Amino acid sequence: MVGFRAGDVPPTATVKFIGAGTAACIADLFTFPLDTAKVRLQIQGESKSPVNTGHGPVKYRGVFGTISTMVRVEGPRSLYSGLVAGLQRQMSFASVRIGLYDSVKQFYTKGSEHVGIGSRLMAGCTTGAMAVALAQPTDVVKVRFQAQNSAGANKRYHGTMDAYRTIAKEEGFRGLWKGTGPNITRNAIVNCTELVTYDLIKDALLKSSLMTDDLPCHFTSAFGAGFCTTVIASPVDVVKTRYMNSAPGQYSSALNCAVAMLTKEGPKAFYKGFMPSFLRLGSWNVVMFVTYEQLKRAMMAARHNWATPL
Numbered sequence: 001m002v003g004f005r006a007g008d009v010p011p012t013a014t015v016k017f018i019g020a021g022t023a024a025c026i027a028d029l030f031t032f033p034l035d036t037a038k039v040r041l042q043i044q045g046e047s048k049s050p051v052n053t054g055h056g057p058v059k060y061r062g063v064f065g066t067i068s069t070m071v072r073v074e075g076p077r078s079l080y081s082g083l084v085a086g087l088q089r090q091m092s093f094a095s096v097r098i099g100l101y102d103s104v105k106q107f108y109t110k111g112s113e114h115v116g117i118g119s120r121l122m123a124g125c126t127t128g129a130m131a132v133a134l135a136q137p138t139d140v141v142k143v144r145f146q147a148q149n150s151a152g153a154n155k156r157y158h159g160t161m162d163a164y165r166t167i168a169k170e171e172g173f174r175g176l177w178k179g180t181g182p183n184i185t186r187n188a189i190v191n192c193t194e195l196v197t198y199d200l201i202k203d204a205l206l207k208s209s210l211m212t213d214d215l216p217c218h219f220t221s222a223f224g225a226g227f228c229t230t231v232i233a234s235p236v237d238v239v240k241t242r243y244m245n246s247a248p249g250q251y252s253s254a255l256n257c258a259v260a261m262l263t264k265e266g267p268k269a270f271y272k273g274f275m276p277s278f279l280r281l282g283s284w285n286v287v288m289f290v291t292y293e294q295l296k297r298a299m300m301a302a303r304h305n306w307a308t309p310l
Helices: 013-042 063-074 076-081 083-097 102-110 117-147 162-173 182-206 215-245 255-263 267-271 275-308
Strands: none
Touching: 013 063, 013 076, 013 083, 013 102, 013 117, 013 215, 013 275, 063 076, 063 275, 083 117, 083 182, 083 275, 102 117, 117 162, 117 182, 117 215, 182 215, 182 275, 215 255, 215 267, 215 275, 255 267
16 A cells, blocks of 8 residues: 555645644744834834834834844844734734635636636735735734834833723724725735745746755745745835824825825835845745645644544
8 A cells, every 4th residue: 555645635725724824823933023123114214103212213224233223222022022913913814815825716716727827816815805804903913012112111002902902992993904905905915926926936846847846845936935025015015014003193094104105205115124024024935835835744644644544
């Protein structure tokens, strides 16, 4: 009898769903400081930023300069401010946008073996929008915590649940879904670029026989997807971050936020935090997709062993 290999049987939707959420949480644990640095750089320059510095305005310079400044002024724990909300976000968000991607792609292709780029793009947009609708409150809380200076005397939020309660009380329940529009736009772009690019690079490498369906292939595909996604999604990501972190009444809409950025800071403002964004998204993609592929195989092997009688 030929030995069972996990790659021989396609993973089930449940395996993909659980595997995607778990892999995304693991990736977040490794890359969260880069995400926090990205948020600080993106909101820098706002004339009415609600962030309380406690020691006057703090100037951040570059990825590692931002990280070292935060550690010096606020302590090392500040790099993981908002981690709880971040993990809540990934468990709900990534499970939907990544775990359901293949199932939705199959729905659009109606079972056909040929999968065109149109079906991939539609699947990416659909799962991205579904994920945002579900996980938006966790994203709002995560961004607020990352933007909040931990050394400040008057912190806006003192815990994850306190943040949910405070936002709902001061801004209404709509405040927890603040920035849903730009976030859906951002994640439609991110999801399409990230998943479709990963899909296409991986397919091209396998079809050309340059690589086998293993770790080097997953690493290369994930890194390429991270770079392409950062280039395309950065402008929307900056607007999303600023709008979600803004004080009530600071901007009338996401479009107003974008226009204010362009008027006051110029086009370069839309690529603020590009390097930490790329380092974070590139490394996040590598950790997440490599972990996801391995988890799928391990879970399918465990499922087979459990189902097979001794």
